[in-house]
Amino acid sequence: MTEPIKAVALISGGLDSMLAAKVVMDQGVHVEGINFFTGFCVEGHTHAIRARKGSAPKRNNALWVAEQLGIKLHIIDVIEEYKKVLLSPKHGYGQHLNPCLDCKIFMVRKALAWGFMAEHGFDFIVTGEVIGQRPKSQRKATMPVIAKESGADDRLLRPLCAQNLPPTLPEREGWVDRDALFGFQGRNRKPQIELAQRLGFTEWAQPAGGCCFLTDAQYSRKLTDLWAAQGSKDYELDDIMLLKVGRHIRPAPHFKLIVSREEGENRYLEGYRKRFLNLRPISHLGPLCLVDGHPEPADLELAARVVARYSQGREAAAVTVAAEDPNGERRELTVPPLAPAELPSAWHV
């Protein structure tokens, strides 16, 4: 019996990769999905952190897509390897700190390495790329760059825009019928939506602006601030996770306050209390605050006043705040809450 032709499809959880995988599946190819967790994925983390009371639990869209397609999905942790992509992207950044072209090359290369391992035995890679869809990474000129620099070459098939590109190995070998692929291009989503309806999909995720925090202006600002404060472009997972949580207030270059905004964030920051100097109002209800950096003893009062300002005692004459260092040493400060005018907008990262 002949082995079926096998393709590994990059599944982001969005519409295009879902359609690309489906189009190839419908040609009789065995497809499995692969999804990479860089640490900057919008999926999951923030949903979990900021879960509000009564809100429906958020799904992982990549897993949801895999279920709709009836395919396996392999989720790969690439946090460490991704640092190189973000910290020194060969092709530079997009509008913010998004290294989209390097990111796509990296992911195709990883998919190739994973899929072509002897025990996996895949024949080609599928992505949902569309020429002209994204200004940085999905352009006519970048398509061959991704194929070449990832090492996938003509084993990389983009079913949604294949007819605008030279035939790839799966097309030449007859593993897939080029005539049954598509020639989509541009930012117009109509052809994808029509195809989705034709294929029987009634629901799909709409990750406006993408599924990556690095395309977010505010997040990129916080990451730039982190690098400036630590004097080097580097990060650990906890650093980038904490950038997703709370208000970030930097009164001085040597310390920053991370103040939770709601119960979910409070609970999340609790997990870091043993690693940071932390403050919490005790005379009134209020947020947990982590102090990142190297605050001087004199900075503690200002930090307590900021915490008081975000507590339910913001209108009170004084609020008592407990400060605890990572060794468990605790002290209490009774301070007047900072008035809004005393909190310059420039402190907000």
Added chain:
Amino acid sequence: MSEPGPVETLDARGLLCPMPVIKAQDRIAGLRPGTVLEVWATDPGTLADVPAWCRVHGHEVLETAQADHEIRIRIKVN
């Protein structure tokens, strides 16, 4: 119903999704069919994501339980 196989545990407490899913996936890759893996987690997203991952990979979720902020999911490896 067949007797459950040996029980393994995975402590994914304090991790946010998708990390508990990734840890479960990597652990299950090395387990024999019939083994039961009990995943401990704290992220509520685990309650949706781990069973979804099990469904697409053909593993069986025997039980999910949540008490306070602790979640336990028992998976039979197929």
